[in-house]
Amino acid sequence: MPAGLTFDAAATLPHSAVLALQGLRLRDGRTIGPGDRVLIVGASGNVGPFAVQIAKAMGADVTGVCRTDKADFVRSLGADRVIDYTKVDYTRSGERYDWIVDVDAHHSFFRWRGALGPKGVYVAMGGSSSWLLQALFVAPLISRASQKRMGLLLWCKPFNPADVATLKELIAAGKVKAVIDRRFRLSQVVDALRYVEEGRAKGKVVITV
Template identity: 45%
Template sequence: MKAIVQDRYGPPEVLEHREVDRPVPGEHDVLVRVRAAAVNAADWHLMRGDPYVARPVLGLRRPKVPVRGRDFAGTVEAVGAAVTGLRPGDEVYGEADGAFAEYVCAPATAVDRKPAGLTFAQAAAIPLAGNTALMGLRDLGRLAPGQSVLVNGASGGVGTFAVQIAKALGAEVTGVCSARNAELVRSLGADRVVDYAREDFTRSGRTYDLVLDLVGNRSLADLRRALVPAGTLVLSGGGVSGGGSLIGPMALLVKGQVLSRFARHRLLVLTAEPRRENLAALRELVESGRVRPVVDRTYPLAEAAEAIRYLEVEHARAKVVLTV
């Protein structure tokens, strides 16, 4: 099968479109014929091995997992002996390493039926970003109806889902983004939009029950200034930013974990694990019309390097998707 393979860390040029062996599903796995795969900031960071401090986990000299990609949508090709609820031919979506390929092998716990009415490209845009937003707001943030929430990075992959999920949970939503993306964020349901080039939301005097930071470019002191006295700050790392850093957005996450023991605010670091039940919840939100995936651009699989370069350099809005 064809896949996007990486044998060393570096710029998009290290990605090669070449032939590799098709994965074989284990007892608890699902083999999916990929029809579309979304690009995430995580793919960019893995491609460059950035931040360096993560390389013992990612692979010291080269990625431990050579095929890039995480989000996918497609049709089930085969299932393991212990898998129930899915069968060959089913249209599905989910998360697994190695999604930039014609076939991907995923744990059945990270795969669910594709939302009805969506294209494969739209469905592929949901899993990682949608799950991150859902867990950050509903699970960690404990967002309740009537509360106020600010989403810093509202026009990005996770941010576009966060705005919609927050509204679905009954919150009053403020989105922070650039002026060119303001109308998009409003169309997703934001009650108020802040242009970060014109207004510093941390010094405006407005405070929020929950701040979801998806950018990682502000200090903890700044972010806490935007909270009510008993407010909650959820940190979800940084998006696409300058490469080659030793620690990168992890510095803010580490500081947040340390300070959380002493601060009056709830300071939480989000680690979003793929879960089938969350995919089912996202499917219900989409099918009810309360959430819609936004796709900025699509590229064929062979042009994965260009897709990641666009995400890295052009500050893509919402999601970028590869079609297979």
């Protein structure tokens, strides 16, 4: 464990940080690089803050999507710009991105296709059951019909020591940090879940035992 990393901060890494890292890399090894335009949808919640930091550490130009009241928080993570999803339809803004990480997917793949550059990558994490069912059929079709890559990442891929080593290096270098919004006692689990479900969290919520 990197020096100075607390146990509660370390507890936030195995799933959320690894998932963010894997969402920025394809199976064939392709990943983002310096200057790539990256859009992180859900930049202020669970996985998003890690995705913003990792993308910046890789040299990307990062745009985060969140509510206005969380914009300063997302900028503090390193985002170059922030879009308020309550005011702007970021799927039809005319902007083109090399890589999109959608943490709380609900827009159709066809809408996203127009926001991707010629060889852009769209990675969705989560979404409703009906959306996921549609995505399982639509994403492969779009990927086969164009040079754009669209797919789902619903949970971490099998444990890969290289992912952990990469995160350890980024944390030790001060390029990635675990952002804990609030800590709840075990007896306050219901309050913690309510806090997250209401969309109030900025980063991780931790249960202490």
